[in-house]
Amino acid sequence: MDLSAKSEYALLALLELSPHYPSGEPLQIRQIASQQNIPDRYLEQLLATLRRGGLVKSQRGARGGYLLARDPWKITLYDVVSCIEGFEPQADPTQVSDTPEAQVIQGMWGEVRQAAEGVLQKYTLQDLVEKRNAQQQVDIMYYI
Amino acid sequence: MDLSAKSEYALLALLELSPHYPSGEPLQIRQIASQQNIPDRYLEQLLATLRRGGLVKSQRGARGGYLLARDPWKITLYDVVSCIEGFEPQADPTQVSDTPEAQVIQGMWGEVRQAAEGVLQKYTLQDLVEKRNAQQQVDIMYYI
DNA sequence: GCAAACCCCAGTGGAGAACCGGAGTATACT
DNA sequence: AGTATACTCCGGTTCTCCACTGGGGTTTGC
Numbered sequence: 001m002d003l004s005a006k007s008e009y010a011l012l013a014l015l016e017l018s019p020h021y022p023s024g025e026p027l028q029i030r031q032i033a034s035q036q037n038i039p040d041r042y043l044e045q046l047l048a049t050l051r052r053g054g055l056v057k058s059q060r061g062a063r064g065g066y067l068l069a070r071d072p073w074k075i076t077l078y079d080v081v082s083c084i085e086g087f088e089p090q091a092d093p094t095q096v097s098d099t100p101e102a103q104v105i106q107g108m109w110g111e112v113r114q115a116a117e118g119v120l121q122k123y124t125l126q127d128l129v130e131k132r133n134a135q136q137q138v139d140i141m142y143y144i
Numbered sequence: 145m146d147l148s149a150k151s152e153y154a155l156l157a158l159l160e161l162s163p164h165y166p167s168g169e170p171l172q173i174r175q176i177a178s179q180q181n182i183p184d185r186y187l188e189q190l191l192a193t194l195r196r197g198g199l200v201k202s203q204r205g206a207r208g209g210y211l212l213a214r215d216p217w218k219i220t221l222y223d224v225v226s227c228i229e230g231f232e233p234q235a236d237p238t239q240v241s242d243t244p245e246a247q248v249i250q251g252m253w254g255e256v257r258q259a260a261e262g263v264l265q266k267y268t269l270q271d272l273v274e275k276r277n278a279q280q281q282v283d284i285m286y287y288i
Numbered sequence: 289g290c291a292a293a294c295c296c297c298a299g300t301g302g303a304g305a306a307c308c309g310g311a312g313t314a315t316a317c318t
Numbered sequence: 319a320g321t322a323t324a325c326t327c328c329g330g331t332t333c334t335c336c337a338c339t340g341g342g343g344t345t346t347g348c
Contacts, residue, residue: 001229006337011249012246012249015249028293039337039338041338041339041340042339058293059293059294059346061294062347064292064293099180101160101180104159105152112260112264116260118259119256119259131251132244135244135247148306150306170324173324183306185307186307202324202325205313206314206321207316207317208325
């Protein structure tokens, strides 16, 4: 029941990209990585996955980088996590549980998944950005 | 977001034990394992964990075995999964996330956890048993 | 044309999950 | 009492996956 480093990195990166969306200026891997303490060669892979998932666009060549594919309030956390974790296919050759006991357990676990996904679907990157800003205010007030 | 084999095995085993609770007759590892297709030496470890967690009692010696420690409707699925997965300690030295971005992400993940745990807490072993029985009826009706 | 960026693919180290085995201990039945 | 049958404890083994690293490419701006 932990959030994988993979997904956390992806969210952090997109959180960095969000404020730059209006300007249309791309942000480079190195900058994001150093800003959020993420191994840059690893972040590269995650951004590639996000690109294939249609969440970010990339600009190749010198002065290139990454930018959000659409507005921050049109990207839910579910979009991000499911893209990075790749858990869309529930209709794949997962053994369709033979015994009735296994079926029942599978069914109730489906409810657990749905509950979790519901929370992820109701938050967008924009929400995270706003929460971040509010959090920063609190941090400043408590700073000495 | 998958249910581990560990937890699924534990739930299956407890599901087997549930109907035997009223009689007070213990069930042996071998029987449970063969009934639910679980490696028996592995199931042994899981039952030991459940015993230490106070969910089952064991009867040693010949004609021994395992039985539920309390009524099936007094054991929630959360009890089982948290015991087997051991994820109680949220107040441990998990790095208390330095950056405001990480804090915000950590916070929203807390909501996801809570949603998932809420579902697990509202179901008991008794519920699973009843669902299983209902499921069996359906299976029989569709058989041939 | 060359440097700065992304792109692709392959490999490695460590941790944990799933499982197996053996020696010991308690209990029931005869 | 003795023996068979269970649980109990502890260790090891295999395998997979996560997190990360590295070595090449290709595209683009200056």
